[in-house]
Amino acid sequence: MMARSFWTGQATPEELSRWEAVADEAAETLAVDALERDRANLDPHRELQHLRDVGLVNLLDPAEFGGGGAHWETAFRAIRVLSRADASVAQVLAYHYINSGNIGFAVDPARQPELYRRTVAGRWVWGDSVNPVDPDLTLTALDDGSYRLDGTKRFSTGASVGDVVLASATVAGGPLDGRPVFVLLDHDRAGIRYHGDWDALGQRLSASGSVTFEQVAVAASDILGELSDEPFSTLITPGIQLAFGNLYLGIAQGALRKARELTLARNNSWFLSGVDRYAEDPFVLRVFGELLSKVEAVEALADAVGREFDAVVAKGAEVTAEDRGVLAQRIARLKVVSTEVSIEVTTRVFEVTGSSSAKASVGLDLWWRNVRTHTLHDPVDYKKLEVGAYYVNGDLQPISLYT
Structure with a gap:
């Protein structure tokens, strides 16, 4: 193909x-x-x-x-x-x-x-039930050419709210025996059970609970294709990592915007500051200046890599493993800085908004809880390793559902 x-x-x-x-x-x-x-x-x-x-x-x-x-x-x-x-x-x-x-x-x-x-x-x-660190779902080939899907996947983002569910499974028996495939199932297919057990600190509305498939009938036409190492088809993985980078960047921008709003609404000032309002306090302004500069640097990288992604995608079948690997490590750089800057911003905004911003009714913690939760998706230290290995030795990471 x-x-x-x-x-x-x-x-x-x-x-x-x-x-x-x-x-x-x-x-x-x-x-x-x-x-x-x-x-x-x-x-x-x-x-x-x-x-x-x-x-x-x-x-x-x-x-x-x-x-x-x-x-x-x-x-x-x-x-x-x-x-x-x-x-x-x-x-x-x-x-x-x-x-x-x-x-x-x-x-x-x-x-x-x-x-x-x-x-x-x-x-x-389109929701998914793909989590690669969970045991594979089993797609059993039946004598009539159809299949049966069984197993449980955690962290199935969007599955419970989507119209369709994309699931990864390993085929048992038949002409595709042992091969990993994607299947596409309608949300209400008999035998699919959504557990609603997502109970994380943040990203609470991401519908990322577990899904169980119990003797789910799957037609041959429900199989979208096999998971392969063909470079173009595997651009999906750098794509989701780039989506993460933009997710974290947006959270940092939202937290900074909310912090500015709260700071401008603060009355009075610290008694040693020599100014009338917290919004004029040099230490407050210094923190905002530092955080905004870091956020805008991440944004510049995100914009650049977004254009690079489209340039590689446009090559279609001509995408090489080298093209794909270089793009992936560029996106890894964004993953590193967007992770660290977003965690810093969502934590340090409390320094400029004061003790009243810690009230539950204010909700400034929402941005920190969200980014702290999702940045644990895969270890950012391994992204640093990817970047360093390419910069020092020219080594590209093997293709996987994380790299």
């Missing part, structure tokens, strides 16, 4: 501006009750419906099939913007982009038009 890319060229300033405005408006809507919804800890059905209504769900789907026809750089920007207000919902959207992106990256080109038309017509949100 020769991989074809529907994503060609680069995002224009007009495209970026248009969709950033859409994401900004959606973020404003989410911001109104983000803290209350976080505390309620309910799956974000209503929130995702809003993203469907404004077009963000189908942003990446090719225009020829009724989608938004936008580029990956634009999608990563949308994730960043939403993360400033509600990183949980932004995470579900990010995983949706990656999961549905498999149509263009890993599905036989002959099947792509039908899948695109169906996902656009249904405005499907």
